Amino acid sequence: MxxxxxxxxxxxxxxxxxxxxxxxxxxxxxxxxxxxxxxxxxxxxxxxxxxxxxxxxxxxxxxxxxxxxxxxxxxxxxxxxxxxxxxxxxxxxxxxxxxxxxxxxxxxASLPKIPVFTSHYFKNNPWTSQSSSETSTLDGVPLSEPTDWLPCPPELTTVQNAFAYNVVNDDMTPRYNPGDIVFANPQKPLMPGCFALVIKQDDTSALRQFVKSTGDTFTLKSYQDGTEETLPMSAIKGIYRIVGSRELA
CATH class of the missing domain: 1.10.260.40 (lambda repressor-like DNA-binding domains)
Structure with a gap:
């Protein structure tokens, strides 16, 4: 055993x-x-x-x-x-x-690996642009070099551009705490209240909670102050749903 x-x-x-x-x-x-x-x-x-x-x-x-x-x-x-x-x-x-x-x-050793990142991209406020110290290693997501590689969860082996993130701040507490590993999945459906990494067409990004979608717009909420904003779908380049290990399925 x-x-x-x-x-x-x-x-x-x-x-x-x-x-x-x-x-x-x-x-x-x-x-x-x-x-x-x-x-x-x-x-x-x-x-x-x-x-x-x-x-x-x-x-x-x-x-x-x-x-x-x-x-x-x-x-x-x-x-x-x-x-x-x-x-x-x-x-x-x-x-x-x-x-x-x-x-x-x-x-x-032979299992597929998933990169683990730490990035300023994961912030609640404000919308953040790419810094010169980071390079775009995933489509639409500027990140630094991986800090680690982990065996890829079976649920993510076929998900292109999925990655793991090492939580270093309290922007998602109490659901996810500093030291936790969470996963960014661009294919997992959004659910009201879930966390998401939102990338806009101007390459700024922010960590937000998903509120609702009308088909033409997304309504997002800042977890820190509860402020809501509605963005047209045309303004959004991509959304990565953030999930913990128990939410992968």
Whole structure:
């Protein structure tokens, strides 16, 4: 079993939802979801926090063998691991973490990748023009070089120009928080209240909430101050709906 499968199984055994466990751990739901999907590594502090909350040995999260066999091989007593009481086991545990992480990396190496960007384009106010420090790497969307590449979610493998964005501000809280990875999908239908990256024909852009469309116009709302504006469809070059990992389908 992988770290992702172990963690998901242990969470379900404890009867916890993603939201409940992420709140107890102190991380975002999307961060925990990426760990459970195998797209994010478990750090040492997080590993011990998770094992404490799930009432298990850290090896039960890391193991690629049946938990009982792995616990016995490292000499842990189930439900009794304490880092301060067994410091000699920490190095063995982290070696196991590196091993499993390497296996996870190998298993995802052949999967399609999606670029992760950070850009001034993602702002609520005002309409922002392209800066000289950014280059147009996607059709109609000026962005800097990708800061990372992630395995592409199956729902986006056939979506041209879809990309991921690392949230760095509070422009979309509480739905999406700093540190979350969200996805920009130019093909997903807009729904009232959803976030969208809107690019106008003059190449200015802004992050807005979609209100409604009449066929000839789009009504958008600033999330910060609630101001609404209606734009003719002819003024819009493109709209990328912003979705979290749980909204991809």
């Amino acid at each position: 992988s770290v992702a499968k172990n963690l998901r199984l242990l969470r379900r055994i404890r009867g916890l939802t993603l939201e409940e466990l992420s709140e107890q751990v102190g991380i975002s739901v999307s961060y925990l979801s990426r760990i459970e999907s195998g797209n994010r590594r478990v750090t040492e502090p997080l590993l011990f926090k998770l094992s404490e909350l799930l009432q298990c040995d850290p090896t039960e999260i890391l193991s690629d063998e049946p938990p009982e066999k792995q616990i016995a091989s490292l000499g842990f007593t189930s439900l009794s691991f304490h880092r301060k009481n067994q410091p000699e086991k920490v190095s063995e545990l982290m070696e196991l973490l590196e091993k499993v992480a390497g296996q996870l990396q190998d298993s995802t």
